[in-house]
Amino acid sequence: MKRIVMLISGRGSNMQAILDAKPPVEFAAVIANKADAGGLAIASAHGIPTAVLSHKDFDSRERFDTALAQLIDTFQPDLVVLAGFMRILSEGFVRHYEGRMINIHPSLLPAFTGLHTHARALEEGCKLHGCTVHFVTAELDHGPIIAQAAVPVMDDDTPETLSARVLQQEHLLYPAVVRWIAEDRVTLENGRVRVRQDQIDATVALRSPD
Numbered sequence: 001m002k003r004i005v006m007l008i009s010g011r012g013s014n015m016q017a018i019l020d021a022k023p024p025v026e027f028a029a030v031i032a033n034k035a036d037a038g039g040l041a042i043a044s045a046h047g048i049p050t051a052v053l054s055h056k057d058f059d060s061r062e063r064f065d066t067a068l069a070q071l072i073d074t075f076q077p078d079l080v081v082l083a084g085f086m087r088i089l090s091e092g093f094v095r096h097y098e099g100r101m102i103n104i105h106p107s108l109l110p111a112f113t114g115l116h117t118h119a120r121a122l123e124e125g126c127k128l129h130g131c132t133v134h135f136v137t138a139e140l141d142h143g144p145i146i147a148q149a150a151v152p153v154m155d156d157d158t159p160e161t162l163s164a165r166v167l168q169q170e171h172l173l174y175p176a177v178v179r180w181i182a183e184d185r186v187t188l189e190n191g192r193v194r195v196r197q198d199q200i201d202a203t204v205a206l207r208s209p210d
């Protein structure tokens with residue numbers, strides 16, 4: 001079974017969705033860069049080892065990233081899952097985990113990299129919005145796309161209502177991708193991802209149950 005380390009900074013709802021989905025993996029650890037990250041208690045409740053490494057204890061991004069990689073590697077992960085880990089990662093760190101680190105971003109990439117994606121999608125008058133799971137590369141919120149889920153944008157949406165609709169899809173999409181990787185169904189070739197799967201997985205299973 002693949003060993004997974006998840007990195008979080010906050011409430012950890014995506015991490016929880018992944019844990020609750022019980023993919024065939026070994027959850028080696030959940031690591032937060034903030035001691036008050038709500039997701040830590042959820043991980044502990046699931047019996048997953050947790051650790052905190054505060055970026056505030058380091059005087060440069062590179063030093064923090066080096067220490068973080070050392071900590072992560074003590075758990076010998078096959079896959080590093082960024083689940084709301086709100087840090088820009090240095091090139092060396094990203095290269096170290098090339099092809100084995102994934103992220104979820106709350107937009108249909110390559111649109112709206114960075115922050116405030118829901119407000120920006122509304123400002124642009126988008127009719128579709130959504131989320132993307134991708135392999136992590138040095139350029140922020142770029143990297144080969146593994147899967148996406150789209151939601152309609154309603155006329156009366158606020159950033160909050162739109163964010164909630166997207167988050168529902170995040171909670172379906174991210175566990176699905178972790179399962180696909182666990183089952184060795186995801187391959188990365190020449191910067192493009194292929195997922196070996198039934199059509200049913202891709203189109204039906206990701207829809208919200210309601």
Ligand code: GRF
Pocket residue numbers: 008009010011012013014015083084085104105106131167170
């Ligand atoms: C999610 O919207 C995710 O797409 C983004 O950060 C947020 C994390 O939320 N990367 P949570 O901590 O998983 O609840």
